[in-house]
Amino acid sequence: MAAVNPAKNIQDEATCPICLEYFNDPVSLDCDHNFCRACITRCWKGFGADISCPQCRETFPRRNLKPNRKLKSIVEAARALSLQSGRELVRERLCEKHREPLKLFCKEDEIPICVVCDRAKEHRDHTVVPAEEAVEEFKEKIQAHVKKLREERARLVEFQVSSEKRSQENLRKTQTERQKIVSQFQQLQQFLKEQERFLLAQLLKLDKEILKIQTENINKLSAEMSHLTELISDIEGKYQKPASEFLQDIRSTLSRCEKGKFQQPEEISPELEKGLSDFSQKTVALTETLRKFKDTLPPALETKRGESLGSLRQANVTLDPGTAHPELVLSADGKSVRWADTRQDLPNNPERFDTDLCVLGCEGFTSGRHYWEVELGGGRYWAVGVARESVRRKGWISHSPEEGIWAVRRWRDQFWALISPETPLPRRRVPSRIRVCLDCDRGQVTFFDAGDQAPIFTFPPASVPGGRIRPWLWVFSRSRLRLCP
DSSP states (O other), rough: OOOHHHHHHEEEEHHHHHTTTTSSSSEEEEOOEEEEEEHHHHHHHTSSSEETTTTTOOOOOOOOOOOHHHHHHHHHHHHHHHHHHHHHHHOBBTTTOOOOBBOOEEETTEEOHHHHHHHHHHGGGEEEEEHHHHHHHHHHHHHHHHHHOOOOOOHHHHHHHHHOOOOOOHHHHHHHHHHHHHHHHHHHHHHHHHHHHHHHHHHHHHHHHHHHHHHHHHHHHHHHHHHHHHHHHHHHTTSSHHHHHHHTTHHHHHHHHTTTTOOOOSSSSSHHHHHHHHHHHHHHHHHHHHHHHHHTTOGOOOTTTTTOOOGGEEEOOOOOOSOTTTTTTEOOOSSSEESSSSOOOOOOOOSOOOSSEEBBBBBBBBBSEEEEEEEEOOOOOOEEEEETTTTTOOSSSOGGGGGTTHHHHHHHTTTEEEESEEEEEOOOOOOOOEEEETTTHHHHEEEEETOOOOEEEOOOOOOSSOOEEEEEEEEEETTTEEEEO
Protein backbone atom coordinates (compact mmCIF):
# COMPACT_ATOMS: atom_id res chain seq x y z
CA MET A 1 0.00 0.00 0.00
CA ALA A 2 1.44 3.40 -1.02
CA ALA A 3 2.37 5.72 1.79
CA VAL A 4 0.16 8.75 2.36
CA ASN A 5 1.83 12.05 1.42
CA PRO A 6 0.47 14.76 3.75
CA ALA A 7 1.98 17.55 1.67
CA LYS A 8 0.30 16.22 -1.47
CA ASN A 9 -3.08 16.05 0.33
CA ILE A 10 -2.74 19.66 1.51
CA GLN A 11 -1.87 20.82 -2.01
CA ASP A 12 -4.92 19.00 -3.45
CA GLU A 13 -7.23 20.62 -0.88
CA ALA A 14 -5.77 24.04 -1.77
CA THR A 15 -6.44 23.60 -5.52
CA CYS A 16 -9.50 25.08 -7.34
CA PRO A 17 -11.40 22.34 -9.24
CA ILE A 18 -12.03 24.74 -12.16
CA CYS A 19 -8.63 26.29 -12.92
CA LEU A 20 -6.60 23.53 -11.14
CA GLU A 21 -4.39 26.24 -9.59
CA TYR A 22 -4.03 27.27 -5.95
CA PHE A 23 -7.18 29.09 -4.81
CA ASN A 24 -7.22 32.83 -5.48
CA ASP A 25 -9.74 34.62 -3.21
CA PRO A 26 -11.53 31.33 -2.32
CA VAL A 27 -15.32 31.39 -1.75
CA SER A 28 -17.75 28.68 -0.58
CA LEU A 29 -21.19 27.79 -2.04
CA ASP A 30 -24.19 26.62 -0.05
CA CYS A 31 -23.16 23.02 -0.84
CA ASP A 32 -19.76 23.68 0.89
CA HIS A 33 -17.71 23.29 -2.31
CA ASN A 34 -14.98 25.90 -2.82
CA PHE A 35 -13.85 27.82 -5.93
CA CYS A 36 -11.88 30.90 -6.90
CA ARG A 37 -14.24 33.88 -6.92
CA ALA A 38 -13.23 34.77 -10.50
CA CYS A 39 -13.63 31.14 -11.69
CA ILE A 40 -17.18 30.62 -10.33
CA THR A 41 -18.24 34.11 -11.52
CA ARG A 42 -17.02 33.32 -15.03
CA CYS A 43 -18.71 29.91 -14.91
CA TRP A 44 -22.08 31.49 -13.97
CA LYS A 45 -21.86 34.19 -16.64
CA GLY A 46 -25.09 34.30 -18.65
CA PHE A 47 -27.21 32.50 -16.05
CA GLY A 48 -30.11 34.33 -14.43
CA ALA A 49 -31.79 32.12 -11.85
CA ASP A 50 -31.33 28.43 -10.97
CA ILE A 51 -27.52 28.52 -10.88
CA SER A 52 -25.72 25.28 -10.01
CA CYS A 53 -22.49 24.03 -8.48
CA PRO A 54 -20.06 22.89 -11.23
CA GLN A 55 -18.86 20.06 -8.96
CA CYS A 56 -22.03 18.45 -7.50
CA ARG A 57 -24.68 20.12 -9.80
CA GLU A 58 -26.81 21.21 -6.82
CA THR A 59 -28.94 24.21 -7.83
CA PHE A 60 -29.40 27.43 -5.84
CA PRO A 61 -32.06 30.14 -6.16
CA ARG A 62 -29.54 32.98 -5.74
CA ARG A 63 -25.83 33.69 -5.85
CA ASN A 64 -24.47 33.36 -2.32
CA LEU A 65 -20.66 33.45 -2.28
CA LYS A 66 -19.15 33.23 1.22
CA PRO A 67 -15.44 34.16 1.58
CA ASN A 68 -13.46 31.20 3.05
CA ARG A 69 -10.73 32.80 5.14
CA LYS A 70 -9.57 29.52 6.69
CA LEU A 71 -9.06 28.01 3.24
CA LYS A 72 -7.15 31.14 2.21
CA SER A 73 -4.73 30.57 5.12
CA ILE A 74 -4.34 26.91 4.12
CA VAL A 75 -3.57 27.98 0.53
CA GLU A 76 -0.81 30.33 1.75
CA ALA A 77 0.64 27.52 3.87
CA ALA A 78 0.46 25.11 0.91
CA ARG A 79 2.30 27.61 -1.29
CA ALA A 80 5.09 27.92 1.31
CA LEU A 81 5.21 24.15 1.75
CA SER A 82 5.44 23.65 -2.01
CA LEU A 83 8.28 26.15 -2.26
CA GLN A 84 10.15 24.52 0.64
CA SER A 85 9.62 21.03 -0.79
CA GLY A 86 11.02 22.23 -4.11
CA ARG A 87 14.14 23.55 -2.46
CA GLU A 88 14.65 20.34 -0.50
CA LEU A 89 14.13 18.33 -3.65
CA VAL A 90 16.82 20.38 -5.40
CA ARG A 91 19.19 19.80 -2.49
CA GLU A 92 18.45 16.09 -2.35
CA ARG A 93 18.72 15.28 -6.09
CA LEU A 94 22.12 13.57 -6.60
CA CYS A 95 23.55 11.41 -9.36
CA GLU A 96 22.81 7.80 -8.45
CA LYS A 97 26.13 6.67 -10.01
CA HIS A 98 28.56 9.31 -8.79
CA ARG A 99 26.61 10.87 -5.87
CA GLU A 100 27.28 14.32 -7.28
CA PRO A 101 24.67 17.13 -7.71
CA LEU A 102 22.79 17.04 -11.03
CA LYS A 103 23.85 20.46 -12.27
CA LEU A 104 23.99 19.68 -16.02
CA PHE A 105 21.47 18.53 -18.66
CA CYS A 106 22.16 16.29 -21.69
CA LYS A 107 20.02 17.43 -24.63
CA GLU A 108 20.47 14.22 -26.64
CA ASP A 109 19.40 11.89 -23.82
CA GLU A 110 17.15 14.57 -22.24
CA ILE A 111 18.27 13.67 -18.68
CA PRO A 112 19.99 15.63 -15.89
CA ILE A 113 23.66 14.61 -15.28
CA CYS A 114 26.49 15.53 -12.98
CA VAL A 115 29.97 16.91 -13.90
CA VAL A 116 31.47 13.40 -13.74
CA CYS A 117 28.86 12.09 -16.19
CA ASP A 118 29.75 14.96 -18.52
CA ARG A 119 33.29 13.64 -18.81
CA ALA A 120 32.17 10.04 -19.21
CA LYS A 121 32.27 8.31 -22.58
CA GLU A 122 28.47 8.11 -23.05
CA HIS A 123 28.04 11.92 -22.88
CA ARG A 124 31.37 13.08 -24.29
CA ASP A 125 30.02 13.95 -27.77
CA HIS A 126 26.59 15.20 -26.52
CA THR A 127 25.37 18.76 -26.12
CA VAL A 128 25.41 19.50 -22.40
CA VAL A 129 24.11 22.74 -20.87
CA PRO A 130 23.68 23.95 -17.29
CA ALA A 131 20.55 22.60 -15.60
CA GLU A 132 19.24 26.14 -14.91
CA GLU A 133 19.48 27.00 -18.65
CA ALA A 134 17.62 23.81 -19.61
CA VAL A 135 14.99 24.51 -16.99
CA GLU A 136 14.30 27.95 -18.44
CA GLU A 137 14.11 26.56 -21.97
CA PHE A 138 11.69 23.77 -21.05
CA LYS A 139 9.64 26.08 -18.82
CA GLU A 140 8.94 28.31 -21.82
CA LYS A 141 7.82 25.31 -23.89
CA ILE A 142 5.70 23.91 -21.08
CA GLN A 143 4.17 27.30 -20.34
CA ALA A 144 3.13 27.58 -24.00
CA HIS A 145 1.50 24.15 -23.80
CA VAL A 146 -0.13 25.00 -20.47
CA LYS A 147 -1.51 28.21 -21.96
CA LYS A 148 -3.10 26.28 -24.84
CA LEU A 149 -4.48 23.66 -22.47
CA ARG A 150 -5.99 26.34 -20.25
CA GLU A 151 -7.56 28.02 -23.26
CA GLU A 152 -9.01 24.69 -24.36
CA ARG A 153 -10.32 24.03 -20.86
CA ALA A 154 -11.86 27.52 -20.71
CA ARG A 155 -13.47 26.91 -24.10
CA LEU A 156 -14.96 23.64 -22.84
CA VAL A 157 -16.22 25.35 -19.67
CA GLU A 158 -17.90 28.06 -21.76
CA PHE A 159 -19.38 25.40 -24.04
CA GLN A 160 -20.69 23.50 -21.03
CA VAL A 161 -22.23 26.65 -19.56
CA SER A 162 -23.84 27.71 -22.86
CA SER A 163 -25.04 24.14 -23.49
CA GLU A 164 -26.71 24.00 -20.08
CA LYS A 165 -28.26 27.43 -20.68
CA ARG A 166 -29.66 26.34 -24.07
CA SER A 167 -30.99 23.14 -22.51
CA GLN A 168 -32.80 25.12 -19.81
CA GLU A 169 -34.26 27.48 -22.44
CA ASN A 170 -35.42 24.54 -24.57
CA LEU A 171 -36.97 22.88 -21.52
CA ARG A 172 -38.84 26.11 -20.74
CA LYS A 173 -40.06 26.24 -24.35
CA THR A 174 -41.28 22.64 -24.28
CA GLN A 175 -43.06 23.31 -20.99
CA THR A 176 -44.75 26.37 -22.50
CA GLU A 177 -45.82 24.36 -25.56
CA ARG A 178 -47.07 21.58 -23.29
CA GLN A 179 -49.23 24.06 -21.38
CA LYS A 180 -50.57 25.51 -24.66
CA ILE A 181 -51.49 22.06 -26.00
CA VAL A 182 -53.20 21.04 -22.74
CA SER A 183 -55.13 24.34 -22.67
CA GLN A 184 -56.21 24.08 -26.30
CA PHE A 185 -57.43 20.51 -25.95
CA GLN A 186 -59.21 21.32 -22.70
CA GLN A 187 -61.06 24.09 -24.55
CA LEU A 188 -61.84 21.69 -27.39
CA GLN A 189 -63.10 19.05 -24.97
CA GLN A 190 -65.27 21.65 -23.21
CA PHE A 191 -66.67 22.78 -26.57
CA LEU A 192 -67.45 19.20 -27.61
CA LYS A 193 -69.13 18.44 -24.28
CA GLU A 194 -71.31 21.54 -24.57
CA GLN A 195 -72.23 20.64 -28.15
CA GLU A 196 -73.03 17.09 -27.07
CA ARG A 197 -75.31 18.27 -24.25
CA PHE A 198 -77.03 20.80 -26.52
CA LEU A 199 -77.62 18.37 -29.39
CA LEU A 200 -78.77 15.52 -27.14
CA ALA A 201 -81.20 17.90 -25.40
CA GLN A 202 -82.61 18.89 -28.78
CA LEU A 203 -82.88 15.22 -29.77
CA LEU A 204 -84.76 14.49 -26.54
CA LYS A 205 -87.15 17.34 -27.31
CA LEU A 206 -87.72 15.95 -30.82
CA ASP A 207 -88.27 12.44 -29.37
CA LYS A 208 -91.00 13.78 -27.07
CA GLU A 209 -92.66 15.67 -29.92
CA ILE A 210 -92.62 12.58 -32.16
CA LEU A 211 -94.09 10.40 -29.39
CA LYS A 212 -96.78 13.02 -28.71
CA ILE A 213 -97.82 13.10 -32.37
CA GLN A 214 -97.74 9.29 -32.52
CA THR A 215 -100.02 9.02 -29.45
CA GLU A 216 -102.47 11.58 -30.82
CA ASN A 217 -102.62 9.79 -34.18
CA ILE A 218 -103.20 6.40 -32.51
CA ASN A 219 -106.07 7.85 -30.46
CA LYS A 220 -107.61 9.45 -33.54
CA LEU A 221 -107.27 6.24 -35.55
CA SER A 222 -108.78 4.13 -32.76
CA ALA A 223 -111.81 6.44 -32.42
CA GLU A 224 -112.30 6.56 -36.18
CA MET A 225 -112.08 2.76 -36.55
CA SER A 226 -114.65 2.29 -33.75
CA HIS A 227 -116.99 4.74 -35.49
CA LEU A 228 -116.55 2.97 -38.85
CA THR A 229 -117.10 -0.45 -37.29
CA GLU A 230 -120.39 0.73 -35.77
CA LEU A 231 -121.48 2.34 -39.06
CA ILE A 232 -120.71 -0.81 -41.08
CA SER A 233 -122.68 -2.91 -38.61
CA ASP A 234 -125.74 -0.61 -38.86
CA ILE A 235 -125.69 -0.54 -42.68
CA GLU A 236 -125.23 -4.29 -43.01
CA GLY A 237 -128.25 -4.75 -40.70
CA LYS A 238 -130.45 -2.85 -43.17
CA TYR A 239 -129.73 -5.50 -45.84
CA GLN A 240 -131.83 -8.03 -43.86
CA LYS A 241 -134.93 -5.79 -43.60
CA PRO A 242 -137.93 -5.70 -46.00
CA ALA A 243 -137.87 -3.24 -48.89
CA SER A 244 -140.26 -0.76 -47.29
CA GLU A 245 -138.17 -0.63 -44.13
CA PHE A 246 -134.87 -0.71 -46.06
CA LEU A 247 -135.86 2.40 -48.02
CA GLN A 248 -136.96 4.25 -44.94
CA ASP A 249 -134.47 7.04 -44.12
CA ILE A 250 -132.31 5.94 -47.09
CA ARG A 251 -131.09 9.55 -47.58
CA SER A 252 -129.83 9.62 -43.99
CA THR A 253 -128.07 6.27 -44.48
CA LEU A 254 -126.32 7.50 -47.63
CA SER A 255 -125.30 10.69 -45.86
CA ARG A 256 -123.79 8.69 -43.00
CA CYS A 257 -121.82 6.59 -45.53
CA GLU A 258 -120.42 9.70 -47.18
CA LYS A 259 -119.44 11.17 -43.84
CA GLY A 260 -117.68 7.91 -42.99
CA LYS A 261 -114.69 8.79 -45.17
CA PHE A 262 -111.52 8.69 -43.01
CA GLN A 263 -109.56 11.95 -42.57
CA GLN A 264 -105.89 10.78 -42.42
CA PRO A 265 -103.95 12.62 -39.66
CA GLU A 266 -100.61 14.31 -40.36
CA GLU A 267 -97.65 12.01 -39.67
CA ILE A 268 -95.40 15.02 -38.91
CA SER A 269 -96.22 18.63 -38.22
CA PRO A 270 -94.52 21.49 -40.14
CA GLU A 271 -92.91 22.61 -36.86
CA LEU A 272 -91.48 19.13 -36.24
CA GLU A 273 -90.25 18.82 -39.83
CA LYS A 274 -88.47 22.19 -39.48
CA GLY A 275 -86.95 21.05 -36.17
CA LEU A 276 -85.57 17.88 -37.77
CA SER A 277 -84.16 19.89 -40.67
CA ASP A 278 -82.51 22.40 -38.29
CA PHE A 279 -81.02 19.57 -36.26
CA SER A 280 -79.63 17.92 -39.40
CA GLN A 281 -78.01 21.22 -40.41
CA LYS A 282 -76.43 21.58 -36.96
CA THR A 283 -75.01 18.06 -37.20
CA VAL A 284 -73.55 18.83 -40.62
CA ALA A 285 -72.08 22.10 -39.25
CA LEU A 286 -70.50 20.25 -36.32
CA THR A 287 -69.00 17.67 -38.67
CA GLU A 288 -67.61 20.46 -40.87
CA THR A 289 -66.17 22.23 -37.81
CA LEU A 290 -64.38 19.06 -36.71
CA ARG A 291 -63.05 18.51 -40.22
CA LYS A 292 -61.73 22.07 -40.37
CA PHE A 293 -60.16 21.62 -36.95
CA LYS A 294 -58.22 18.59 -38.21
CA ASP A 295 -57.21 20.47 -41.36
CA THR A 296 -55.98 23.48 -39.36
CA LEU A 297 -53.90 21.60 -36.82
CA PRO A 298 -50.47 23.28 -36.56
CA PRO A 299 -47.59 21.18 -37.87
CA ALA A 300 -46.40 20.44 -34.33
CA LEU A 301 -49.69 18.58 -33.71
CA GLU A 302 -50.00 16.72 -37.03
CA THR A 303 -48.83 13.42 -35.63
CA LYS A 304 -51.57 11.31 -37.22
CA ARG A 305 -50.76 12.50 -40.72
CA GLY A 306 -47.19 11.23 -40.60
CA GLU A 307 -45.86 14.67 -41.47
CA SER A 308 -42.83 16.05 -39.65
CA LEU A 309 -42.13 19.66 -38.76
CA GLY A 310 -39.07 19.42 -40.96
CA SER A 311 -41.28 19.15 -44.07
CA LEU A 312 -42.63 22.67 -43.37
CA ARG A 313 -39.92 25.10 -44.50
CA GLN A 314 -39.60 28.68 -43.31
CA ALA A 315 -39.41 31.05 -46.27
CA ASN A 316 -37.30 34.21 -46.17
CA VAL A 317 -39.82 36.53 -47.84
CA THR A 318 -39.05 40.04 -49.11
CA LEU A 319 -41.40 42.50 -50.83
CA ASP A 320 -41.20 43.21 -54.56
CA PRO A 321 -40.99 47.02 -55.08
CA GLY A 322 -41.93 46.58 -58.73
CA THR A 323 -45.44 45.43 -57.68
CA ALA A 324 -46.09 47.95 -54.86
CA HIS A 325 -48.87 50.53 -55.28
CA PRO A 326 -47.39 54.06 -55.63
CA GLU A 327 -48.86 55.08 -52.26
CA LEU A 328 -47.09 52.22 -50.43
CA VAL A 329 -43.63 52.83 -48.95
CA LEU A 330 -41.29 49.85 -48.59
CA SER A 331 -38.31 49.71 -46.23
CA ALA A 332 -34.78 49.49 -47.62
CA ASP A 333 -34.50 45.80 -46.68
CA GLY A 334 -37.83 45.01 -48.37
CA LYS A 335 -39.29 43.62 -45.15
CA SER A 336 -41.91 46.22 -44.15
CA VAL A 337 -44.61 48.29 -45.87
CA ARG A 338 -46.80 51.25 -44.85
CA TRP A 339 -49.32 53.59 -46.51
CA ALA A 340 -47.91 57.05 -47.33
CA ASP A 341 -51.17 58.86 -48.29
CA THR A 342 -49.18 60.52 -51.10
CA ARG A 343 -48.61 59.08 -54.55
CA GLN A 344 -44.96 58.52 -55.39
CA ASP A 345 -43.62 59.16 -58.88
CA LEU A 346 -43.04 55.56 -59.93
CA PRO A 347 -43.14 53.94 -63.37
CA ASN A 348 -46.51 52.40 -64.18
CA ASN A 349 -45.03 49.05 -65.23
CA PRO A 350 -47.40 46.12 -66.00
CA GLU A 351 -46.49 44.36 -62.71
CA ARG A 352 -47.49 47.29 -60.46
CA PHE A 353 -50.87 47.58 -58.69
CA ASP A 354 -52.20 50.97 -59.76
CA THR A 355 -55.50 51.19 -57.84
CA ASP A 356 -55.55 48.66 -54.98
CA LEU A 357 -53.07 49.23 -52.11
CA CYS A 358 -51.33 45.86 -52.62
CA VAL A 359 -47.80 44.49 -52.88
CA LEU A 360 -46.49 41.00 -53.66
CA GLY A 361 -43.53 39.10 -52.27
CA CYS A 362 -40.52 38.52 -54.48
CA GLU A 363 -40.60 34.79 -53.78
CA GLY A 364 -42.95 32.41 -55.59
CA PHE A 365 -43.85 28.82 -54.71
CA THR A 366 -45.04 25.99 -56.92
CA SER A 367 -44.50 22.94 -54.69
CA GLY A 368 -43.74 21.92 -51.12
CA ARG A 369 -44.91 23.31 -47.77
CA HIS A 370 -43.76 26.78 -46.71
CA TYR A 371 -44.51 29.33 -44.01
CA TRP A 372 -43.62 32.89 -43.09
CA GLU A 373 -44.72 35.30 -40.38
CA VAL A 374 -46.04 38.85 -40.67
CA GLU A 375 -45.70 41.27 -37.77
CA LEU A 376 -48.74 43.53 -37.40
CA GLY A 377 -47.90 47.14 -36.58
CA GLY A 378 -51.05 47.83 -34.59
CA GLY A 379 -53.12 49.34 -37.38
CA ARG A 380 -56.79 48.47 -37.92
CA TYR A 381 -56.83 48.15 -41.71
CA TRP A 382 -54.72 45.41 -43.30
CA ALA A 383 -54.91 42.06 -45.08
CA VAL A 384 -52.42 39.17 -45.21
CA GLY A 385 -52.36 36.17 -47.52
CA VAL A 386 -51.21 34.78 -50.86
CA ALA A 387 -52.03 35.54 -54.49
CA ARG A 388 -51.67 33.84 -57.83
CA GLU A 389 -48.73 35.07 -59.94
CA SER A 390 -51.20 36.13 -62.63
CA VAL A 391 -53.44 38.18 -60.30
CA ARG A 392 -54.79 41.31 -61.98
CA ARG A 393 -52.74 44.43 -61.17
CA LYS A 394 -54.74 47.23 -62.83
CA GLY A 395 -58.01 48.72 -61.56
CA TRP A 396 -60.06 47.65 -58.55
CA ILE A 397 -59.84 43.94 -57.83
CA SER A 398 -61.90 41.68 -55.58
CA HIS A 399 -59.94 40.27 -52.66
CA SER A 400 -61.28 36.75 -53.12
CA PRO A 401 -60.28 33.31 -54.42
CA GLU A 402 -62.17 34.03 -57.65
CA GLU A 403 -59.72 36.87 -58.30
CA GLY A 404 -56.75 34.73 -57.28
CA ILE A 405 -56.30 35.98 -53.67
CA TRP A 406 -56.59 33.89 -50.49
CA ALA A 407 -56.30 36.06 -47.37
CA VAL A 408 -57.68 37.24 -44.03
CA ARG A 409 -58.36 40.89 -43.27
CA ARG A 410 -58.86 43.21 -40.33
CA TRP A 411 -61.25 46.12 -40.84
CA ARG A 412 -61.57 48.20 -37.71
CA ASP A 413 -62.24 45.66 -34.91
CA GLN A 414 -63.60 42.80 -37.04
CA PHE A 415 -61.64 39.97 -38.67
CA TRP A 416 -62.82 38.61 -42.02
CA ALA A 417 -62.04 35.61 -44.17
CA LEU A 418 -61.85 36.91 -47.73
CA ILE A 419 -64.14 34.39 -49.40
CA SER A 420 -67.36 34.89 -51.40
CA PRO A 421 -69.25 36.24 -49.56
CA GLU A 422 -66.80 37.66 -46.98
CA THR A 423 -67.20 35.78 -43.70
CA PRO A 424 -66.64 37.36 -40.25
CA LEU A 425 -64.30 35.32 -38.04
CA PRO A 426 -64.96 34.70 -34.32
CA ARG A 427 -63.89 37.59 -32.12
CA ARG A 428 -60.56 36.91 -30.41
CA ARG A 429 -57.59 38.88 -29.16
CA VAL A 430 -55.66 40.79 -31.82
CA PRO A 431 -52.50 38.80 -32.67
CA SER A 432 -49.14 40.51 -32.82
CA ARG A 433 -47.94 38.19 -35.61
CA ILE A 434 -49.73 36.02 -38.15
CA ARG A 435 -48.17 32.85 -39.53
CA VAL A 436 -49.10 32.04 -43.13
CA CYS A 437 -48.73 28.33 -44.02
CA LEU A 438 -48.88 27.47 -47.73
CA ASP A 439 -49.16 23.83 -48.77
CA CYS A 440 -48.73 23.87 -52.55
CA ASP A 441 -49.09 20.10 -52.90
CA ARG A 442 -52.50 20.08 -51.17
CA GLY A 443 -53.60 23.48 -52.49
CA GLN A 444 -54.27 24.76 -48.96
CA VAL A 445 -53.56 27.99 -47.04
CA THR A 446 -53.79 28.18 -43.24
CA PHE A 447 -53.44 31.22 -40.95
CA PHE A 448 -52.30 30.93 -37.31
CA ASP A 449 -51.73 33.31 -34.42
CA ALA A 450 -47.95 32.99 -34.30
CA GLY A 451 -47.99 33.73 -30.56
CA ASP A 452 -50.12 30.86 -29.26
CA GLN A 453 -50.41 28.74 -32.46
CA ALA A 454 -54.22 29.15 -32.39
CA PRO A 455 -55.78 28.64 -35.83
CA ILE A 456 -57.42 31.72 -37.39
CA PHE A 457 -58.79 30.39 -40.69
CA THR A 458 -58.10 27.69 -43.28
CA PHE A 459 -58.83 27.62 -46.97
CA PRO A 460 -59.50 23.88 -47.34
CA PRO A 461 -57.46 21.50 -49.54
CA ALA A 462 -57.67 22.09 -53.31
CA SER A 463 -58.78 25.71 -52.72
CA VAL A 464 -55.54 27.06 -54.19
CA PRO A 465 -55.04 25.73 -57.75
CA GLY A 466 -51.67 24.87 -59.24
CA GLY A 467 -49.29 27.51 -60.54
CA ARG A 468 -46.90 30.01 -59.00
CA ILE A 469 -48.17 31.47 -55.70
CA ARG A 470 -46.65 34.59 -54.06
CA PRO A 471 -47.07 36.30 -50.66
CA TRP A 472 -49.62 39.17 -50.77
CA LEU A 473 -50.17 42.17 -48.46
CA TRP A 474 -52.75 44.98 -48.41
CA VAL A 475 -52.25 48.08 -46.22
CA PHE A 476 -54.44 51.09 -45.55
CA SER A 477 -54.57 54.07 -43.18
CA ARG A 478 -52.00 53.96 -40.36
CA SER A 479 -51.39 50.24 -40.57
CA ARG A 480 -47.88 48.88 -40.99
CA LEU A 481 -46.85 45.30 -41.80
CA ARG A 482 -43.41 43.74 -41.44
CA LEU A 483 -42.17 40.35 -42.62
CA CYS A 484 -40.35 38.64 -39.77
CA PRO A 485 -36.75 37.58 -40.58
